[in-house]
Structures are given as structure tokens and as C-alpha cells.
Amino acid sequence: AQSVSQHNHHVILSEAASLELGCNYSYGGTVNLFWYVQYPGQHLQLLLKYFSGDPLVKGIKGFEAEFIKSKFSFNLRKPSVQWSDTAEYFCAVNVAGNTGKLIFGQGTTLQVKP
Amino acid sequence: EPEVTQTPSHQVTQMGQEVILRCVPISNHLYFYWYRQILGQKVEFLVSFYNNEISEKSEIFDDQFSVERPDGSNFTLKIRSTKLEDSAMYFCASSEEAYQPQHFGDGTRLSIL
Numbered sequence: 137a138q139s140v141s142q143h144n145h146h147v148i149l150s151e152a153a154s155l156e157l158g159c160n161y162s163y164g165g166t167v168n169l170f171w172y173v174q175y176p177g178q179h180l181q182l183l184l185k186y187f188s189g190d191p192l193v194k195g196i197k198g199f200e201a202e203f204i205k206s207k208f209s210f211n212l213r214k215p216s217v218q219w220s221d222t223a224e225y226f227c228a229v230n231v232a233g234n235t236g237k238l239i240f241g242q243g244t245t246l247q248v249k250p
Numbered sequence: 251e252p253e254v255t256q257t258p259s260h261q262v263t264q265m266g267q268e269v270i271l272r273c274v275p276i277s278n279h280l281y282f283y284w285y286r287q288i289l290g291q292k293v294e295f296l297v298s299f300y301n302n303e304i305s306e307k308s309e310i311f312d313d314q315f316s317v318e319r320p321d322g323s324n325f326t327l328k329i330r331s332t333k334l335e336d337s338a339m340y341f342c343a344s345s346e347e348a349y350q351p352q353h354f355g356d357g358t359r360l361s362i363l
Contacts, residue, residue: 172354179253179354179355179357180343185351187349228293230349234306234348235298235300235306236281236300236305236345236347236349236350236352237283237295237298237306237308238283238285238293238352242291242292243292
């Protein structure tokens with residue numbers, strides 16, 4: 137069965153520190169990859185997506201992610217975090233050609249200290 | 251920006267009772283989904299719905315669950331006889347196409363007593 141795992145459950149950083157959140161998935165075929173963010177009290181929002189093409193994708197708010205097919209990974213990065221980045225981050229995978237079902241990782245809580 | 255709206259935001263129900271969770275997807279979207287997140291666990295897929303029928307459902311989505319699009323705007327999730335383990339946050343989502351990013355509602359927190 138397909139699965140997604142996020143390596144870090146809880147990350148605490150100071151402002152201006154760099155961020156990298158790991159995400160690995162298990163599926164041998166073509167996938168679409170997503171990172172969603174959930175700010176406190178808000179709904180899940182799309183940060184960025186990868187369908188095909190350039191494996192380095194840029195999203196909103198200065199986030200980017202790199203798809204490494206050989207490692208089945210889609211890690212999220214941001215060079216310099218801000219206090220407002222405090223949120224929960226979810227990696228999700230959708231198997232290409234299926235019904236749209238998203239398989240989520242367990243989420244990473246990011247706390248940025250001012 | 252158009253949003254997916256869910257009502258109610260919090261539902262408290264006695265075990266064994268029926269509950270209906272409501273969602274209004276984005277108007278030009280064609281694919282609709284329900285997910286749930288039990289406290290401290292992953293967001294789990296329940297069901298996808300397209301062209302007025304279920305296109306995929308998970309093992310969680312047993313005979314106690316049903317979905318319906320009763321009119322052109324609402325998309326509902328019904329749990330016929332709730333159990334304690336149905337307590338969770340339920341998210342509705344919609345997308346234009348199956349592979350396109352899904353837009354999520356704020357969720358309904360369902361508490362079964």
C-alpha cells in the first residue's frame with residue numbers, strides 16, 4: 137500500500153534559521169506531490185505542488201521543495217523562517233491517474249521562536 | 251478566493267445517533283472528498299466522489315458511512331450509527347480535476363459521547 141512518512145514530528149527553530157522538512161513516499165509509479173500548511177485555527181492550504189518537469193518547485197511564502205525520484209523524496213525547504221511560519225506542515229501524495237485520493241504524512245509541527 | 255465551507259464547526263452527538271456533516275465545495279469543482287483526522291493521527295482519506303457517484307472509498311468507509319450531493323451545491327457525509335471511535339476532525343475538500351490540488355474546508359470536529 138502507498139504510504140507517506142515525514143521524518144520530523146516537531147521542529148523548533150529561531151527566526152532566520154533555515155528549514156528542511158523531510159518527506160518520503162512509497163509507490164513505484166507516477167505520483168503528484170504536495171505540501172500543505174495549516175496555520176493555527178485555519179484550514180489546510182496548498183504551499184506547493186509537483187506534477188512533472190523541473191524537480192525543484194517554488195511555492196508561496198518563499199518555500200520550495202525538491203523531488204528526488206531515486207530517493208522517493210519531496211523535502212520542503214525555506215532558507216530563512218519567520219515567526220509567522222509557525223504551523224503544521226503536511227506532505228501528501230496522489231497517485232497519477234487515480235481518483236484524486238491524497239495520502240498524507242503524519243504532519244510536522246513547526247514552531248518558530250521570535 | 252473561493253472557499254470550501256463546512257458546517258457545523260463542532261458537532262456533539264450521543265453514540266448510536268446519526269450525524270450529517272455538510273460541505274459546500276467550490277462551485278466549479280467536479281471532484282469532492284472527505285477526510286478525517288483522529289486526534290494525534292494522520293489525515294486519512296475516506297471517500298472521493300465524482301459525477302454523482304463514489305469513485306473510491308477507503309476501508310474506513312464502511313456501511314455506516316454514506317455521501318450524497320443532494321443538490322447542486324451541497325456535499326454531505328452521513329454516519330448512520332456513530333461510535334466512540336468516529337470522534338475526529340472531518341475535512342471536506344474539492345478540486346477541479348482529480349490530479350489538481352484540493353481545496354479544504356475548515357473541518358467539523360465531531361465528538362461522540
